[in-house]
Amino acid sequence: MMPQSTFMISAVIRQGQMETLRALLRTMNEGVGHADPRNSLIPFGRFDRLHVARLVILEARTADEIKAYGLEPYAWRPTLVFLGDFDGERDSFLAELAGLAGPGLVKIFSCCEGFADNPGQLLQWLKEHDIRPKANYINWIGRTVRQVHEEDALHQSLAACLPGIIDAVGRENCRALRQKLLSHVELEKQAGRLSLTAPEPTPMGWKIRNLLHKLGIPLILLLVSPLFLLGSPIFFWRLRQLERSDPDFFIRPDRDHIQELSVQEDRDVSNQFNVFGDVKPGLFRLLTLKVLLLLLDYSARHVYNRGFLTRIRTIHFARWVLMDNNRRIYFASNYDGSHEAYMDDFINKVAWGLNLVFSNGVGYPPTRWLVKGGAEQEQKYKYTLRRHQLPSEVWYKAYPGLTAYDLSRNSRIRQGMEIRQESDAEIREWLSLI
Template identity: 40%
Template sequence: MPHQVAVMIHAPLDQDRVTDLRKRLGDISRAGMAGPPFHFGRMPGVHFARFFVLPADRDPSGAPLPAELVYLGEVDAPARRHLRTLLDVAADGLDEVFGHCPGYPGAAAPRGERLRWLRRHSAPADAFYVNTVGRTVAQIRAEAELRQVIQDYLDRRGSWAEVPPQRARQAIQAHVRSRPELAWAFRPPPGPALWWRSREVLHRLGVPLLLLPALPILAVAVPVWLVLLRLHEIRDVPDTERPGHDRLLELADCEDDAAQNPFTAVGFVKPGTLRRLTTRVVFAAIDYAVRHHYNHADLAGVKTIHFARWVSLDGRRVLFASDYDGSLESYMDDFIDKLAWGLNAAFSNGVGYPRTRWLVTGGARDEQAFKYYLRRHQIPTAAWYSAYDTLTARNIDRNARIRAGLRGDMTPDEAEGWLRLL
């Protein structure tokens, strides 16, 4: 079973065609991304996918930045297979939307040429969070169907109040065994490939080992960095402007159509070498943490996120994107309550962020200023696809536990706890 990867394709747009593209993406979104012209519903291994337009802007020095079309996908590995599948299944959609980008080969070009263009315009994530590494789209869908089969059986049987928990579990097991197509439910899902697990172990052990020789230098450098950072923080000018009403309506129009929502935000890194270096170090720390510590349904206490990524763009901007459960208001509250220090570390190097102290305090604790900041930097998701749009992260985890509970022996208390999942 593969692990999960983040795919990103982005390219500058023909500025005269931005409005037409926005309208077309809106039409596609309303019709649903599972069908034509992208047919994501026919693509194996696509958890989430989105298109959005990154608007033209000027960086803090005044240099112009063109509008860009961006595609993000969270998919089962490998990424190269997903790019090939995009051309096999969604060629009409790709040709239509990326045809707004100067230099795109177009439908008349050979498949190999278009594939090379997609690869040239791909960008890796600096850090990528996966709710549960190794849990594929196929597994998520199958376990949801398994739960429904069991639930239907329990409903038909009527009252179970007088049935002892172990006997009720045995009856459920017998029913599932009677369905040959569900034989897979009694086997544990396979984990990621051995080569991938070996690579992750090497990374987990290798990074600390590589840092050991640098400890004497870090012992001198870190205090100096902290002092310089604090001086920068004192001079920071936060942007407390409330987002406009029309802006909020535009963002709301792209939200709350499913059990999950997409979030995308882009902002400029504060000028100067110190801030750029701090951003790189923070992203490296986030990458290490989400790969080795927060990789099973829990991002430091936040359990509603399916995927999240942090991406450095052109050395001047940072993109953050996630797929999360519930409303944006509850999502922001969850982060503020449980992970304010992490928000500050990740985003306080952004222009206009609420003022922090020593990188991790303050900042997001100014709740209203932080929410305004996120909304000002949020990019409307023009078109978005979810492979399981009725399932929250908790639903998915519960379904996996129901499947696991079909195997092995249980005490009466364990059986009763398992039945509560149903």
């Protein structure tokens, strides 16, 4: 199994370069905010292990909200982030990036601070400006871009030849149907029109690190749990105190802002999503957030790595990143369906989970005991999310038209073909997927 990794290159945009940069990034798109896979700056389509990628200009549009806490907004200079999710190791991917998109990246990052001085050392610069997420979610750990494409081609090929086979043997005879489909695939493979590459062996280093992480985190938590138990009355007392006194925001997002966001949406079955905002002031909130992100990251890595994040089944990749010396949080995701459907899923299915993390952000609807309230206040929650949302300048997804559920179905089709199916019921179930 080939595990996935992430990168996120972050650099402050040079004074006066904003419009040049925006115009430059626009040349990469074929639709509003949607990348042309063959664009000359970063030809995303040529990276055969890149799932999704985007370029976003992080602006502190909601920085003033912190005034409600009696604080002056922290200074923030607009920052370009370039992030993506891919198969394999980070270092080799960054090297590939510098190799295949070197001139384009130089052009883009020349608009940023500290780059013009040493354009010769692109790779080194990329590595120095790479920020790791505090929590990361992958819909299906180990599913590679190659696998996605091969399984999609398999599904399409089977779907195209099934009607002819039904005409020949009838729809009732499921064993004959299966046999003919399997022969079809064999022929296609031999003709080089289909390939189903076997999964690569899991890298040993990753296996060991993963195991250590899997066991280590619970062990550490177990060790500190007595402390936490002792401290919990104080923790919850303080939490309730803060939750009661947190300012309550009910600010309607600006219509032009929504327009700017929605113009990018619903052009594919999937959409991109960025939110960026301040972490609530004080050490208490920051530590709470860090612990919860650790738990989230742990469960995403070891529990929710097979197509669902609690009840949400529409997220391909998501990450939570602390920035600006832990004063701000950036969340980026790739999800299926419309924005409204995504919001409603959050509210109706996992309000509690969202509250855990995001209630530590400024502007979030008030919570009780970290999990209650919050996103359950539908309108307030939708306003706050839209207000903190930022557009992507450029967004790329390697498999347009396919939802996360489509990917898992295609995998089931392939598995059903590769294993021996004994019962008619199993075969019929498999045939119904095609």
